[in-house]
Amino acid sequence: MGSLKVIKPGLLTTIQDQGRQGLLFYAIPRCGAIDRQASSQANLILGNPASYPTLECTGLAPHLRFLTKTQIAISGAEMDWKINGKDIATNKTLNIEPSDILTGAVPKTGFRSYIAIKGLIEAHNFAGSFSTDTYLNAGGIAGRPITKNVTIEWKDEPLSDTNMELKSPALENTLQIYAGPEYDFLTENAMAKLISQIYTIRTDSNRTGIRLQGKELSIRTNINLTESVPVLSGFIQLPPSGQPIILLNDCQSTGGYPRIAYLNKSSIYKLGQVPLNGKIKLNICDLNQRS
Amino acid sequence: MSGSLSINRIVMDYKIYGRDFIILKAKGQSSVTNIGLSILNQKFDFLEEVIATETEILLKLSSEFEISDLKRLSEVELVATRNARTLELPIQFQESDDWNRVTELTGMTEQAYKEQILKTKFTVGMFGFLPGFIYMNGLASELQVPRKKVPDKYIPKNSVAVGGKYMGIYSLPSPGGWSVIGRTPLSIMDINEMPPSLLELADQISLVNIFQPEYQDLLNSELNILTYNGLT
Numbered sequence: 103m104g105s106l107k108v109i110k111p112g113l114l115t116t117i118q119d120q121g122r123q124g125l126l127f128y129a130i131p132r133c134g135a136i137d138r139q140a141s142s143q144a145n146l147i148l149g150n151p152a153s154y155p156t157l158e159c160t161g162l163a164p165h166l167r168f169l170t171k172t173q174i175a176i177s178g179a180e181m182d183w184k185i186n187g188k189d190i191a192t193n194k195t196l197n198i199e200p201s202d203i204l205t206g207a208v209p210k211t212g213f214r215s216y217i218a219i220k221g222l223i224e225a226h227n228f229a230g231s232f233s234t235d236t237y238l239n240a241g242g243i244a245g246r247p248i249t250k251n252v253t254i255e256w257k258d259e260p261l262s263d264t265n266m267e268l269k270s271p272a273l274e275n276t277l278q279i280y281a282g283p284e285y286d287f288l289t290e291n292a293m294a295k296l297i298s299q300i301y302t303i304r305t306d307s308n309r310t311g312i313r314l315q316g317k318e319l320s321i322r323t324n325i326n327l328t329e330s331v332p333v334l335s336g337f338i339q340l341p342p343s344g345q346p347i348i349l350l351n352d353c354q355s356t357g358g359y360p361r362i363a364y365l366n367k368s369s370i371y372k373l374g375q376v377p378l379n380g381k382i383k384l385n386i387c388d389l390n391q392r393s
Numbered sequence: 394m395s396g397s398l399s400i401n402r403i404v405m406d407y408k409i410y411g412r413d414f415i416i417l418k419a420k421g422q423s424s425v426t427n428i429g430l431s432i433l434n435q436k437f438d439f440l441e442e443v444i445a446t447e448t449e450i451l452l453k454l455s456s457e458f459e460i461s462d463l464k465r466l467s468e469v470e471l472v473a474t475r476n477a478r479t480l481e482l483p484i485q486f487q488e489s490d491d492w493n494r495v496t497e498l499t500g501m502t503e504q505a506y507k508e509q510i511l512k513t514k515f516t517v518g519m520f521g522f523l524p525g526f527i528y529m530n531g532l533a534s535e536l537q538v539p540r541k542k543v544p545d546k547y548i549p550k551n552s553v554a555v556g557g558k559y560m561g562i563y564s565l566p567s568p569g570g571w572s573v574i575g576r577t578p579l580s581i582m583d584i585n586e587m588p589p590s591l592l593e594l595a596d597q598i599s600l601v602n603i604f605q606p607e608y609q610d611l612l613n614s615e616l617n618i619l620t621y622n623g624l625t
Contacts (some may be wrong), residue, residue, distance in 0.1 A: 126442040126453075127433050128588045129524045229587060238524055239566070240586055266588070283408070283416055330521065332444035332451035334414065355444050356521035389411045 103171040104221060105255045108248050109203070111200040112164035115221060117254075118243040120154040121351060122231035129355040132335060133233035133241065136309065136351055136374035137214050138366045139271065140178035144218035147175040147195055155225055155232040157217040157248070163206025163246065163377070167216075168198045173220040173261050177270060179375060194267045211273060212375040221259040236309075237352065251294030275376060276383045277369040282337060284327065284360035292319035296346075296363070297386050304345075305378045311339075312373060314382075318344030321360060330356040336365040350372065400428050400464060401471045411527040412458060417450040422571035424530075425450055426594055428517045431472045439463065446519055477516075477595045480622045482562075483603040483611060484553050484575040495555070498538050501611075507602070509536055510574070515560055515598040520590060526583035527592055532560050544570035551577050553600075560596050578603075581618045603620025 121134020135141035135158050142152035163181040176183055176192045183190050183206045190196055192215075198204075209215070225232040225242050234242025243252060246365065279344070288296065295317055304313040319340060332355060333339065339347045339359035348365060363386070365373065376382055395408040398417065405417040405425065419425045429445020432452065439462045442453035452466075492503055499506060513536070515529040532555060540556045547552065548569040554561050556571030563569060564582045582589045592598075603611070611621070619625060
């Protein structure tokens with residue numbers, strides 16, 4: 103069994119895999135890595151299955167002391183990562199010796215970094231996934247973000263001598279959206295504003311939703327949802343404030359706000375790398391013109 | 394792409410959103426949650442998720458989906474409405490500011506409201522919102538209280554509340570905009586079980602008024618809604 107000890111937990115570090123599926127009927131959210139592509143990539147570099155859990159580090163890197171020999175790979179945000187004070191490269195296999203210390207800082211680029219460890223991290227398997235659900239306190243370690251002095255263990259797997267190096271996909275602040283079920287609730291003016299203005303990501307955003315700040319969007323008069331309706335992560339809701347909310351992996355399964363649009367899948371991963379106070383622009387695509 | 398589709402002679406409008414999801418909308422007044430459950434139970438490989446409210450079903454598509462699968466949807470057999478279980482849910486009514494809202498907005502006294510709600514037969518109508526939240530139908534229109542404009546930040550676990558046409562139970566603490574009328578000592582979900590909800594669609598629920606010593610005894614007994622009613 104391999105292990106490490108958490109010296110500093112960072113801002114929000116949780117164990118996440120590709121998430122749980124098939125339980126939204128009972129309002130159990132998917133959870134899982136927000137940038138699933140980066141989490142998979144870190145695993146693939148090490149020769150792990152892409153679906154293995156990784157440490158999702160949000161906004162500020164944790165400091166970790168490894169207790170055993172292993173290999174790790176880091177993908178996603180660049181957080182000024184160092185081992186024993188020396189700069190290291192991301193997106194490649196890093197050899198770790200017992201008592202090595204991994205440190206990092208605030209992101210230089212991106213917002214979420216994923217640390218994969220060679221082998222399977224020991225975490226609570228809840229409904230087929232190791233992802234931390236901080237609301238149900240299930241999955242991960244006790245269903246909570248990692249804290250100082252916690253020990254993280256994993257089932258060792260033979261170290262590889264591959265030198266696979268992958269590139270992180272380019273960061274992108276223009277996100278692709280499609281018209282949602284209530285798109286036509288928007289006034290023409292709001293439809294235009296939705297895709298022409300630059301939105302700022304509000305600091306009260308979290309894993310349930312990204313709150314946008316821009317010029318208010320209005321709904322046509324005499325039209326409203328009378329009942330709660332189903333929602334998925336990636337859906338863009340418009341509450342009465344006129345400021346859209348983009349739902350993320352930990353979101354509710356139903357909601358009462360108009361679903362004006364939704365993000366395409368890879369745009370959700372891109373959104374996961376935009377920092378708080380960062381800017382984004384939405385670009386609407388025609389559903390019928392998709393390949 | 395859109396059209397209409399009939400499942401077990403219930404006609405619904407559908408719209409397909411790319412290769413992402415399908416929305417089925419009820420055309421009539423009757424709830425479509427049971428159709429949602431029936432689709433879920435099929436475990437179709439072309440679906441990743443099914444979410445059902447009373448008026449809409451959302452089907453999240455997997456990469457396996459093909460247009461011909463619409464036919465498989467229309468052939469779904471409805472889950473038999475098994476002999477619906479009749480369950481009692483003990484409730485301790487609590488003093489709270491929410492009671493002022495309830496009496497003001499319904500024009501009823503607290504006593505009259507309690508008497509009426511204790512006589513009501515509720516039916517589990519849908520899941521959704523948050524894990525373990527249960528929407529129950531049956532609230533007479535004179536007992537209905539609109540949701541709060543600004544939701545409360547914290548509603549404690551196992552609160553029983555009314556909002557719009559529903560009565561609901563918050564299995565876990567959460568923010569919420571409904572008016573809390575009391576609390577139950579019984580758990581209605583078990584996250585170690587799949588599905589985690591101990592209640593099923595169409596279960597009939599009636600409230601039973603309990604007071605402090607009994608509330609505490611039941612809480613200590615760790616009974617859940619099923620074991621309390623002699624079911625396992």
